[in-house]
Amino acid sequence: MDYTPYYETMRRTSLLRGMTDAELDTLMACFAPRVRRYAKGELLLMAGYETHEVGLVLEGAITASKPLADGSTVVMARMGPGGVFADVLAGGRSRSPVNVSAAEACLALYLPCEALLRPCAALHSAHLKLLQNWLETISDKYFALDRRLELICCKSLRGRICMWLLEQRERCGADTFSTAMTRTELAAFLNCDRSALSRELSRMQEEGLIELFRGSFKLPDPERLHAACPQF
Numbered sequence: 469m470d471y472t473p474y475y476e477t478m479r480r481t482s483l484l485r486g487m488t489d490a491e492l493d494t495l496m497a498c499f500a501p502r503v504r505r506y507a508k509g510e511l512l513l514m515a516g517y518e519t520h521e522v523g524l525v526l527e528g529a530i531t532a533s534k535p536l537a538d539g540s541t542v543v544m545a546r547m548g549p550g551g552v553f554a555d556v557l558a559g560g561r562s563r564s565p566v567n568v569s570a571a572e573a574c575l576a577l578y579l580p581c582e583a584l585l586r587p588c589a590a591l592h593s594a595h596l597k598l599l600q601n602w603l604e605t606i607s608d609k610y611f612a613l614d615r616r617l618e619l620i621c622c623k624s625l626r627g628r629i630c631m632w633l634l635e636q637r638e639r640c641g642a643d644t645f646s647t648a649m650t651r652t653e654l655a656a657f658l659n660c661d662r663s664a665l666s667r668e669l670s671r672m673q674e675e676g677l678i679e680l681f682r683g684s685f686k687l688p689d690p691e692r693l694h695a696a697c698p699q700f
Contacts, residue, residue, distance in 0.1 A: 469503060471496045474526045474577070480550030481524050482605040483579075483598060491594035498595070499583045506570040513554060513568040521578040522558045522602075525551040528574025529648060532566045533656070543656040544616070546571060546649050555605050558584075571653075620659055622697075625668050628658045630696040633678065637687055646684040 471478075475492050478484045484492065503526070506512060513519055515535055529548045533541040544566055547553065553568055558581040584602065615635065622628045632654075636645050647654065655662040672678045677693060679686035687693060 477526050477549045481552050483552055483601050494592050494594045499579050501577050501579050503577045505575050508570050508572050510570050513564050515567045516563050518563050519554050520558055520581045522555045523553045524577045525549055526575045526577055529571040530568055530574055531571045532568050534566045543653050548648055556609055625660050626696055630693040634693055644686045
């Protein structure tokens with residue numbers, strides 16, 4: 469397969485950031501990664517199963533959701549092109565705690581963990597850079613989970629919404645941003661009912677805390693949102 473049309477997308481991933489075309493050529497030749505297309509709703513990874521590959525989203529979008537004992541699910545993350553999944557899981561023998569499914573038709577590339585952990589005899593500099601990026605990616609995921617725990621522990625729905633909005637603002641570096649998550653997916657991510665989320669967002673807009681434009685949010689006064697966040 470010719471991977472070059474996806475090099476720009478690959479460079480957007482945390483694993484392959486900073487890679488030149490020549491370095492990506494080297495890695496693709498060494499790893500010979502597999503690529504697979506998925507229809508909307510199709511599972512990429514099922515909870516309870518092991519995987520020994522690190523996945524990269526090249527096209528479309530995926531969601532990672534945790535099944536609960538009562539049959540419901542909690543959305544843990546949504547990723548578009550440039551997203552990385554199973555990077556923490558692939559290096560061990562643990563089973564996946566989440567279902568990873570296609571939020572829309574998508575294309576995923578899989579890097580074999582065996583090749584990641586055992587560089588070829590040439591020990592290319594690109595491989596060393598990849599290992600460093602992998603370590604940083606896992607570290608970032610740890611702190612992201614810590615922030616998610618803080619969000620879930622917040623008893624107030626408004627507090628959870630404010631925490632999420634401020635995190636998105638920091639990630640985007642702007643007071644106006646959009647989200648790829650639907651209102652239903654956002655409600656699941658915030659661990660609340662969709663109608664309750666819609667009511668609270670409407671109240672916040674009436675109070676001038678936010679401005680809503682379909683899938684976009686504008687934060688006129690972020691400091692007021694900070695004041696609504698719980699202090700840990």
